[in-house]
Amino acid sequence: MSKCCQVPVAVYSAHCRVCGRKGKSVARRTMEHLLVESAVARLTDHPHFFCATPTCPVVYFSNEADARFYKSDVRVRVGVKETEDPVPICYCFGITEKMVRDEIASTGRTTIPDYIKAQVKAGRCACEIMNPSGRCCLGVVTEIAIRLLKRSDSTRTREEAVAAPMPDGCAVTET
Numbered sequence: 001m002s003k004c005c006q007v008p009v010a011v012y013s014a015h016c017r018v019c020g021r022k023g024k025s026v027a028r029r030t031m032e033h034l035l036v037e038s039a040v041a042r043l044t045d046h047p048h049f050f051c052a053t054p055t056c057p058v059v060y061f062s063n064e065a066d067a068r069f070y071k072s073d074v075r076v077r078v079g080v081k082e083t084e085d086p087v088p089i090c091y092c093f094g095i096t097e098k099m100v101r102d103e104i105a106s107t108g109r110t111t112i113p114d115y116i117k118a119q120v121k122a123g124r125c126a127c128e129i130m131n132p133s134g135r136c137c138l139g140v141v142t143e144i145a146i147r148l149l150k151r152s153d154s155t156r157t158r159e160e161a162v163a164a165p166m167p168d169g170c171a172v173t174e175t
């Protein structure tokens with residue numbers, strides 16, 4: 001299992017001043033990898049936080065530094081803040097929401113959460129530098145799979161459709 005999924009991550013939170021919602025702490029390493037060069041140049045040593053509010057344009061913020069980094073400051077599309085394809089949901093293995101939707105449309109189920117879980121177990125994930133949140137995607141992927149399955153007209157047993165509902169393949173423990 002890769003380092004990012006073994007090391008317990010201490011989670012702090014702070015309120016985003018634009019949307020007012022709480023954001024979780026994010027490692028400087030995550031931001032250095034995902035911000036465009038001009039934005040990295042503005043990065044300070046203050047603690048920074050990830051704003052996961054879908055409608056808020058802020059991706060990272062530091063209230064101490066009075067700094068905000070917006071979607072345009074980030075090299076990748078931030079899935080949680082996008083509604084049009086492609087909406088990335090797993091950055092390590094290049095999975096989009098559309099891939100889950102298409103699979104459900106053609107087969108009535110999705111194997112993607114299982115696939116990601118297997119990849120994570122095999123130590124192939126790098127969430128800390130690939131995912132804008134800096135955290136494992138499995139919880140989010142599973143949530144999206146369940147939401148899309150509920151929405152589909154499939155008559156198959158929903159319980160069987162998502163074989164891996166719990167993101168226990170990635171042992172990031174939040175304290």
Ligand SMILES: [Zn+2]
Pocket residue numbers: 016017018019020021051052053056057058
């Ligand atoms: Zn916000």
